[in-house]
Amino acid sequence: MNIEIIAFGIAKDIIQGKSVAMNLALGATVSDVKKDLIRDYPDFQSLASLKLAVNAEYVSDDYILNENDEVVLIPPVSGG
Amino acid sequence: MNIEIIAFGIAKDIIQGKSVAMNLALGATVSDVKKDLIRDYPDFQSLASLKLAVNAEYVSDDYILNENDEVVLIPPVSGG
C-alpha cells in the first residue's frame, strides 16, 4: 500500500519536502516506517527523538498502519 | 512618657478608635505595652496574634520604646 507521510519542523528539512510517499507491505508497523525512513534519510538518526502520529494521535511503534491513515512525522517538539 | 498607639483593622474596633494614648515608664518595652493593652482591652487576647510595629518595622517584644517612636498595632494581617 502507498502511504504519504507528512513532515513538520526539522523533518521537513531532512526529507527536503512537505511529505514523502512510501510503499509499505500490508501489515507494516510504525516501527517498519521508521526503519525505512532512517535507511533513506540517515539524518533522522541524529534527532533527539522521532515519533509518528496517526490521525492526530501519538501511536506506539507496534501500531499497524492502514491505507487511509493520516501519518505525520513528529520530530522533537519545542513549543512554548 | 506618653505614647500614642495607632490601630488598624480589628485593633481599631477593639480600642473603639484610631489610636490610644498610653502613659509608659521610661524603658518600657513592647512586651509591657502588650500587657497593658490586654489588661485594658481583654479582647486582644482572642486574636490569632498581636504584633507591634515601630517606625514602620516589626520589632520584637524586648524593644525599648522611645518617646518619638511611631507605634502601630498590627493585628493578624490578611492582604492578598
Next chain:
Amino acid sequence: MKDIFITSERLDSKACTDAVIYPGAGGVVVFVGTVRNKTKGKKVLHLEFETYEKMALIEMQKIADEAKAKWSLDKMVIHHRTGLVPIGEEAVVIACSAAHRKEAFEACEYAIDTLKLSVPIWKKEIFEDGEVWVSAHP
C-alpha cells in the same frame, strides 16, 4: 508605572505584565488575587481592605528584593488595592519575569505567600448580615 504600589483604583494586570517583560525574559508569571463571592459557603457582598500604607510599601519592597535576589529575577511588580473591592475584581497583582520559567513560578508563589504573612493589609468581608475581619481570630 511604580513597581510597588497601593491604590484605591482598579488594578491593571495587563500593565503589570507588560512592565516585567524585557528582551531577556523567557518566562513571565502573574498572580491575580480576585475577590470571591463566597467564604465557607456564605455569600460575600464585597471586601474592604485597610492598610498601614507606609509600612506595607516597605514590606512589599522587601518581598520583591528578596525574590529578585533568591531567584535571579530581573523584575517583580506588586500592586495591591485598598478600600472597597467588588466581587470578581482584583485585590492584588504580582508579576515577575526570569530567564527561565521555573524561577518565575517559584518567586511569584513565594511573593504572594509572604505578602499574606507579613504585609500590614487587613481584609474585611462584608456579608448580608454583618462583617468579619479575615483571619483575626484563630
Next chain:
Amino acid sequence: MKDIFITSERLDSKACTDAVIYPGAGGVVVFVGTVRNKTKGKKVLHLEFETYEKMALIEMQKIADEAKAKWSLDKMVIHHRTGLVPIGEEAVVIACSAAHRKEAFEACEYAIDTLKLSVPIWKKEIFEDGEVWVSAHP
C-alpha cells in the same frame, strides 16, 4: 474567545486572564512565554513557530482537561502563537483559575511543562548567520 487557540496574530494575555476570572475564583495564575533575545549568549533575531495545528489543538485540550480534573480548576485557557514572533512578544499564554491559589500555580506550571513535551509545535531560532530548530538534536 476560544479557550484553546492557535493564531498567527499577537496574543492577548489580558483577554486570557479575564476569561478565567469568575465569581468563585480566589487565585488566577498566568504564564506568558516571551521570545528571548539570546540563546546561550548568541543573539536571536526572531523565532518562527510551525505547528501541526489539528493535533496541537487536541494535545492542548488534553492538557487543559487533565489540569482541570487534577487540580479542580474551573477554567484554563491556552493560546499559542505560530509563524514569525519578534523578540519580546508572547509565544504562549496559559491562564487558569481555582478557588485556592496553590492549585492554580501547580496547574499552570504543569500545563506549560507538558505543552513543551507533548504539543506538536516546533520553534526555529533565527540568528544573524543561520537558523536552528530548537531541541531537535540531543
